[in-house]
Amino acid sequence: MTQSILSFYFFILGIVLGSFYNVVGLRVPTKTFFQSQRSYCPSCSVSLRWFELIPVLSYIVQSGKCRHCTAPISKMYPLIEMLTGLLFLFCYVHIGIQPLLLEALLFVSLLIIITVSDLKYMLIPNRILLVFLPLFLLFVMWQPNPPWFSRLLGGGVGAGLILLVILFSKGGMGAGDMKLFGLLGLVLGLQNVLIAFFFSTIIGAIISGLLLIIGVIGRKDPFPFGPFIGMGALISYFYGNDIWNWYMHIG
Numbered sequence: 001m002t003q004s005i006l007s008f009y010f011f012i013l014g015i016v017l018g019s020f021y022n023v024v025g026l027r028v029p030t031k032t033f034f035q036s037q038r039s040y041c042p043s044c045s046v047s048l049r050w051f052e053l054i055p056v057l058s059y060i061v062q063s064g065k066c067r068h069c070t071a072p073i074s075k076m077y078p079l080i081e082m083l084t085g086l087l088f089l090f091c092y093v094h095i096g097i098q099p100l101l102l103e104a105l106l107f108v109s110l111l112i113i114i115t116v117s118d119l120k121y122m123l124i125p126n127r128i129l130l131v132f133l134p135l136f137l138l139f140v141m142w143q144p145n146p147p148w149f150s151r152l153l154g155g156g157v158g159a160g161l162i163l164l165v166i167l168f169s170k171g172g173m174g175a176g177d178m179k180l181f182g183l184l185g186l187v188l189g190l191q192n193v194l195i196a197f198f199f200s201t202i203i204g205a206i207i208s209g210l211l212l213i214i215g216v217i218g219r220k221d222p223f224p225f226g227p228f229i230g231m232g233a234l235i236s237y238f239y240g241n242d243i244w245n246w247y248m249h250i251g
């Protein structure tokens with residue numbers, strides 16, 4: 001009983017924070033995050049009232065349109081809110097109430113914010129990474145698993161792998177991806193950062209290949225890699241050890 005109530009709370013917490021992460025991801029790159037301007041419709045510039053800003057629900061009630069000018073509201077808002085809610089719920093169910101849950105929620109939060117920024121602006125802002133760096137360093141010192149030397153090596157190897165991709169692919173990934181992967185390595189450790197790299201590049205290659213074939217993107221179009229790094233990192237964070245054991249067993 002308590003568990004289902006807590007599950008529900010974590011889901012709602014994720015939806016509410018997801019709404020905040022939309023704002024962070026959209027405003028930090030344009031340096032408008034600390035301007036206390038209320039949220040407004042980008043089409044008709046009307047300031048939105050509180051009942052137009054309820055995560056997910058407002059979008060459904062208003063059928064995805066602005067109440068004033070009927071311009072469509074970006075689907076990214078409710079999708080990011082739902083995704084954050086589901087991932088927070090998953091973290092709680094998977095980990096339970098223990099200190100590691102905080103690390104997992106921070107990890108998900110970082111990945112959601114950079115996904116918003118990268119999809120919207122093709123940018124992974126340094127300022128976002130710099131906010132999360134000291135928080136993750138606390139876990140490097142505090143959490144014994146993975147051990148601190150594995151985490152530091154994971155950070156270096158993660159950034160190094162992306163540097164190699166940048167040098168050899170001439171424009172596939174950018175410096176933001178490299179810094180992000182270094183930061184993720186601090187959380188994942190050496191073994192799991194390799195697994196995250198494997199899944200990020202495979203998923204990225206498959207999806208960008210499909211988008212190329214159906215003509216959504218052109219061969220020369222820049223392509224945000226952040227969301228795929230996020231997917232690879234989550235697979236590795238939650239299932240990396242299982243995958244590693246399975247691989248060692250068949251090898």
Ligand SMILES: [Zn+2]
Pocket residue numbers: 041042043044045046066067068069070071
């Ligand atoms: Zn409007």
